[in-house]
Amino acid sequence: MRADLLDRLLVTLAVRLRAFSVCRIQRGWQLGFSPFEAITVHYVLRGTGSLRVGDGPWQAFAPHSVIVVPARLSHALGEPEEVRGAARAEDHCSLHGDGLVSFMAGDGTPDTLLVCGQISASHDGALGLFELFQSPMIQAFAPDAPLRGTFELMLAEVAAPSLGTQAMTELLMKQCLIVVLRRHFLGGDDTSPLLKALQEPKLARAVIAVLEHPGVPYSVDSLATLAGMSRTSFAVRFGEVFGQGPMDFVQKVRLRIAARLLTATDLPVKVIASSxxxxxxxxxxxxxxxxxxxxxxxxxxFGGGDEVEPERVEGFGQARSTTDLEP
Incomplete structure (x- = not known):
């Protein structure tokens, strides 16, 4: 993939990643999650285990891993075999601290610890590209990787939650997610739907133009001309690769940039709309x-309109009590 396209895409992927829970799993247990409308991202701070999405195979994860689970699919974390017990997250929910909730599988000291977030169900910040994730993704980082310090900071924050823990955790989670996306794009995995979508030079020319000049009065015809393709061929191929029409993509880019301008500047709405x-x-x-x-x-x-009370997270009931986290 061309570096300029990757740079523009990473800037535009201003996804709203919301930290919402800490998951604690004792060895020999499984923690199950009902389907979410949002994409779920788990960060493994300590311990090992496996992930199973739907009825798929178990996939192992290690400490300092980032796990991305597609929307609208149930999943489980923990031991794949010789299971002593299984818990549903919504049935074992308690308040953790500073806007986070805690989910526990097991009745003793947790061996595996994760902090978890969700990407907005609309995925507007990702221009719809996260919809192309139909399979789970696990990205592990080596113990000596530069991001090791980021995971250690997340562990320190959730181990002793205080004022600002949720905000700090979200920033650290976002940093890791950007690195995961960068590796995903540059890793050369021909099975990656995102990589396939962005490695077609003709389509890439149109995508770069929209990201760079969102205010231009685009049409399918003008985008096809930029791509050097016929209107029909361009529209069909764009839909096949990106899972959305060219003008749907244009509108998502425009709205995402407008949303960022609304929260980051004092420009009048009329000026933002025109730009x-x-x-x-x-x-x-x-x-x-x-x-x-x-x-x-x-x-x-409302500063972006993405504030969500912990007890309103889809799939979970009212949090019940505060539980201290084992450091």
Missing amino acids: VGYASRSAFSRVFETTYGLSPSDFRS
Whole structure:
């Protein structure tokens, strides 16, 4: 993949990664999760185990691994064989600290410790590309890798939660996720749907143009011309590779950039709408509210509109009590 496309893509992948739980698993136990609408990302801070998604095979993970589980699939973490017990996350939920909840499998000292987050169910920050993840992904980092310190900082934060623990953990999780994506893109894995999607030079030319100049009045015809393809061939191939139409992609890019401008600048909504290619503020506001559930002004007022109370995380009930984490 061309380096300029990767750089632009990583900048645009401003995904909202929300830290929401700490998972503690005793050796010989399994911790099961019901399907989420959101993509789940687990960070293994300590211990070993295996992951199973749906009825698929068990896949081993080691300390300092990042595990990405596709949306709308159940999954389990823990021992694949000789299981002493199994627990459902929603049935073993307690408050942990500073906006995090705790899930426990086992009745003793946990051997495996993970901190877990979710990527917004809409995936708008990822321009829809995360929808191409249909299989789980496990990325392990060597014990002497530069990110080792990041995992140790996450462990320290969740071991002694305090004011700002959730915010700090989210920043550390995002750092690891960016490195995982970079490895995913540059690793040369021909089976990767994301890699396939972005390694076609003709499509890449159109994608770079949209990322670089989102306010241009694009059409399928103009994008096809940029790609050096006929309109029909371009539209069909773009849909096959990206799982969405060219103009759907354009709109997601525009809205994502607009969302970032709303929260990072004081530019008037009308100016932001024009800069990303909308003819009027009203047209922009209608599309934005349909996508994000808030008007542009409310989105700005709420700092991005992504605040979620712990007890409202999809699939989990009311958290019950505070449980101290074994360091």
